[in-house]
Amino acid sequence: MNVIETTKLTKYYGKSRGIVDVDMTVTEGEIYGFIGPNGAGKSTTIRTLLGLIHPTSGSATIFGKDVTTSGPAIREEVGYLPSEVFYYDDMRVIDLLRYSASFYKKDRKAIEQRIKHLAELFDLDLKKKIDDLSYGNKKKVGIIQGLAHEPKLIILDEPTGGLDPLIQQQFFHLLKEENEKGATILFSSHILSEVQKLCDRVAIIKDGSIIKVEQIKTLLENSxxxxxxxxxxxxxxxxxxxxxxxxxxxxxxxxxxxxxxxxxxxxxxxxxxxxxxxxxxxxxxxxxxxxxxxxxxxx
Amino acid sequence: MNIYLREMKAHRTGLIWWCVGMVGLVASGMAKYDAYQGAGVSIEELFATVPKGVMVIFGMTGFDLTKASGFYGVLFLYIALMAAIHAALLGSHLISKEERDRTSEFLYAKPVSRSSALTSKLLAGLTMVVILNIATLLSSFYFVDFFGKGESITADILILMAGLFLLQLIFFTIGTVAAGVVRRPKAAPSIATSFVYLALLVSYLVNMNENLDFLKYLSPFKYFDAAILMADGRLDPVYVALSVVIVVLAVFGTYRFYSARDLTV
Incomplete structure (x- = not known):
């Protein structure tokens, strides 16, 4: 089953190019790398999938539902961590995470328990105010809010910036665990080694178009x-x-x-x-x- | 409900200060009435020194300034201005702040549609508009009674507050639609308040020149002219209908434009 499927997905910002005719298929249970230099169109693709921006033409479905008409139902099962994280500075971490949890229909107690578990794993103080956190710690908040509801699809847009190597390792370990439990992962990055470590398949995007989709094994052999x-x-x-x-x-x-x-x-x-x-x-x-x-x- | 509560909490301190400011305006305004009364000079003589043109521009004609009710009528223009600025800022801020603070990517990656998030935000805004209106109403009752030496103008205050509420709704929804349309989220509040100042300017022009009377429909401040409201004891149905049309169109526009836009993240 295809979890994500895009057909000729195109986005222009006025006259400037975002993405052009992107055809992408992410199957259930795979870790799909999405790699390209900055400005290639990775974030544009992801933001279109999430309904933050509207496509100029083409179509995209997640779980078989159209992203432009079934956004809330799709996002019920999606966890998202952007490259830069911004939260409400006046909130405490726990309040932000509870606010995040309040959007999902899933059992609130289970989410609350998972928040505590993940906070322990990443050594994050839940009582601190968001404004007082370092960037790395804000990123940890991002990971927890994205994964606390155990989504079926995890979308990560250059997620490792600001994370120290140890936390990165824990994060990758966690992602592999989620994948083993059945979650599909779309992992965008401009760092080849990250994608090599984690992904099964990788799409390479350049100037708004996907120029190659490869098994990571093939890519490594030819690297x-x-x-x-x-x-x-x-x-x-x-x-x-x-x-x-x-x-x-x-x-x-x-x-x-x-x-x-x-x-x-x-x-x-x-x-x-x-x-x-x-x-x-x-x-x-x-x-x-x-x-x-x-x-x-x-x- | 979660977004509604979040907005109420986020705006709590600001709203308290606006209420304190409004109560202060009513209290200090009515205290002046008391001071003039006690100065040994009649208020009529005092205002006779003010040029007629200035009195007209600022809508100070048509009131019996020897009475607390007349004095309150003049004060109402300033109350209306303050409430309108609050409403415009509130409306634009509620919508634009997610993009300004770059939290829109967090919020709208959640399973919530833009229209349901908007509904929560509009309801939170409506609640805050009502709270400021009630604070104005109660402080007006208290201070007019306190300084008015027993003069009862409960009916006048009630009709003025009803007008004030419609005025607040107009500028609140103008604020939300401005934030829905404007691409730069930081510019939305200043654009929204520009509408308030523009409307005020139009009302001054209408006051100054009778030939410009047709412009009164462009300024919500003229819809709820205190002298006319207090004299008639009711709201003009034409202006009420016009207010409703503006509010409905602005709300519709807010949903339409905000849902269709690409979010700035």
């Missing part, structure tokens, strides 16, 4: 890494002339290149080099689009 080497001797360009290397730059004793392929091939080559230091990092998304999707773009 490009940036290598930066610091050598004792002046580098010899011919040593790096192996399949999968691109964007090669040699400056004095430094070498930088992108590599896509079996990692063993590159380590064999590195073993022959007299290294002072080396760094392997994920290329940013722009680089992925430039190199990994060069062919698709040309087509």
């Amino acid at each position: 490009t890494k940036r290598f930066k080497l610091e050598l004792v001797n002046m580098p010899d360009a011919s040593a790096f002339a192996i399949e999968g290397v691109s964007d090669l730059a040699l400056v004095n004793h430094s070498v930088s290149f992108l590599y896509r392929g079996r990692i063993n091939e590159i380590t064999k080559m590195l073993a022959g080099q007299d290294l002072i230091d080396f760094l392997v990092e994920e290329p940013d998304l722009e680089e992925i689009f430039m190199h990994y999707y060069q062919k698709e773009d040309v087509q």
Whole structure:
């Protein structure tokens, strides 16, 4: 069963492009990554799904219901955490979470218990005023208000900003637990490694259009890494002339290149080099689009 | 109900201050009447020194200023102005603040439709308008009686408060529709209050020049002219009907525009 289904979903803000002809299908029980650089249209897609903004054309359904006509019924089973969280500064955390819970038809006691459980898990003081919380703690409030009613669909729009690594890990663990219990997750991010950790399938959005939907496994196999080497001797360009290397730059004793392929091939080559230091990092998304999707773009 | 209670709680302190301000206005206004009475100079002589044009512009003609009722009639214009500003600010603020404070993404990601959220907010606003009206009514009863030395104008006050209520509703709903239409949430309250000042300006123009009498329909302040209300002892049905039409259209517009807009998040 498809939990989310969009058909040629398009949104223009006046003349400026939001998203164009987005076709997306998220099936029940999957963790679906939604990745793209800032301004690509991730938030626009999500806000359209939530009914915060209205589509210019196309359609979208969640649980088989049209998002433009059945918003409240859909959102009964949706938990949402935006990238930036803003709440009522004059409220205490517990009052905000109770206010949030009051919108759902589910058993209030069960939600209240879950609020307490999640607050303990994330070490959040429920008695504090929202205004007195750090940004990271406000984000924790966001997680709790989004998950307290045990939604069937969890929509996360770049949710990890402001969370320290330990909390991020707990959060990801919690999401996996929710997924095992049956929740479907739409996870938007511009950080590839986050999506790799969590998702089954990923859609890549660029300039308002989805350019590729891949199994995360396939993406990993084809993923490009940036290598930066610091050598004792002046580098010899011919040593790096192996399949999968691109964007090669040699400056004095430094070498930088992108590599896509079996990692063993590159380590064999590195073993022959007299290294002072080396760094392997994920290329940013722009680089992925430039190199990994060069062919698709040309087509 | 949850949004209604939330709004009542969020506006509680502000409403208390508006009520205190209103009671203060009525008390200080009627205290002046008492002071003039005790000054040994007749109020008529005192106001004879005020240029006639100024008296006309500020709607101070048509009252017997030697009586507490007449004095209260003049004071009513200021009461009306204060209540209108409160209503316009309240209406625009109730609707625009979710976007201004960026809480709209939290609220409207919940299982609530914009129209039902609006209904709760409008009901909360209506409650607060009524509370300010009652505070004005009770303080008017008390201070007119206190400084009026037994002069009873209960019927006059009641009819004026009925007019005030309609005036409040007009500007409250103008505030909500302004917030529903305006894309920049921070601009909504100032646009809403601009309507109040514009209406006041129109009422001054009508007072100054009889040829501009037709403009009276553009200013709700002229619908509830204290001198006429107190003389007639009733609200003019034409103005009541006009008020109802404005309120209904503004409420309809609020639902229409607010539901159709893309929320600023």
